[in-house]
Amino acid sequence: MSSRPLPASAFPPGPRGYPILGVLPHLRADPISTFLDAANRYGDIVHMRVGPYRGFLVCDPAGIKHVLQDNPRNYHKSPLYDRLRDNLGNGLLTSEDTSWLRQRRLAQPAFHRQRLVDMADVMVGCTELMVARWDGLASRGETIDLVSEMMALTQAIIVRTMFSTDLGAAAEIVNRTWPIINRRIGETFWSTKLETALPLAANRRFWRALRELDAVVYRIIAERRQARREQADLLSMLLSARDEETGTGMTDRQLRDEVVTMLLAGHETTSLALSWTYYLLSQHPLVEARLVDEVDRVVGDMRLGFAHIDRLSFTRCVIEESLRLYPPAWGFSRRALGDDDVCGYHLPRGFLVFMIPFVVHRRPALWPDPDRFDPDRFTPEQVSARPRFSYLPFGGGPRGCIGNQFAMTEAVLIVAAIAQRYRIELVPGQEIRPEPLITLRPAPSVRAIVSRRHARDERSAG
């Protein structure tokens, strides 16, 4: 379909921005405020020029549903994903069309509900190991960096569940290099290719980090190839895949792209969701008390497992509400392959569509008193009263998050396992703000004090 020329007035209203650059300088300086202000000022559908691109910011749930679910074949990921593709390669997150579909079908069984039941044990086990380490810290009154703790925990879980291994000393490499990679990709999202290719100190640091991370990933692949052992995990599924026409398996480079994608997409988002959850709980003691009460009632002193999940409904609501206010995947975008109609406006081919959960989740028409933390927004009655796609922390449609159930199971189990024994309080006086890189991080960090909940724990540990 070719685009037909349209008068400028046919577009929805939007900020004029600078000549040629449009709102690009604003987006580079503060993307969240730029999108939030645009929606507050112009409404649910906003026209924007972003450097060489034009696009619509769509906050209307029906418009989002149209793009993500009803007409997804008309869209590819936007050029903003090029930075990810350049560095993380063509894994499930960044590939398109038949190659994407093949990869999605290949990976899907690794996320089957039956596998989640087994993976729940790993999730609880890893959390117990972390909490055991906290015993010493608590008695010495030391503080922890909550984001690093949660990052190390979710990383251990993803590596064990998806690749049946333990990174050992290399865990430190992933924990150290990923923040560097995330920051540089986030900083250069809106930059030219030239800026990312120059041998600047920041780029050199980034390339070094990527090389170190790659070495870890190639080692995981090489070890499994050598061991020739079959595991019921994602890595085995990828290794045994054969091209339908040629019968060949994946190259090491293809495997690296898939493994890096899963490793990164599968741990950092969840760790940020958990960090934001504790940030919010620390400011809402009554909510925290209700959560602890639910964990005591449902689990008590028993070993936590998948069977408890359905009854930990308030804990789940707390996490869902935290994902509303601070969605780790705070924004994503698409490029139209052909003309389309979105919310009554003609969207020409080549235009971008921005869907920003951080903004949609704070639209007052969808979420009354949007800045208030209120987990009861997620009771089944309230959820069914809202339009679909008014809540999209995991995206939606065929390209929605493959790890959605995995992440929710993991987050509920981790919060419940910690609540069984520990209280997390934030060190007072910290000024924490959301920093939108690829993901939404609490900056500069979240320092916390952990303390045992029960005196009997104190005695048994002492």
Ligand code: HEM
């Ligand atoms: C709280 C945690 C998580 C959040 C907020 C989250 C969010 C998202 C979002 C918004 C997308 C869609 C991006 C787009 O449309 O451009 C996505 C895709 C994806 N996520 Fe997640 N995710 C989380 C956890 C996970 C986990 C645990 C895994 C893996 C174990 C994972 C793997 C992926 C992959 C591979 C894709 C690409 C899927 C495709 O295109 O077919 N995510 N995620």
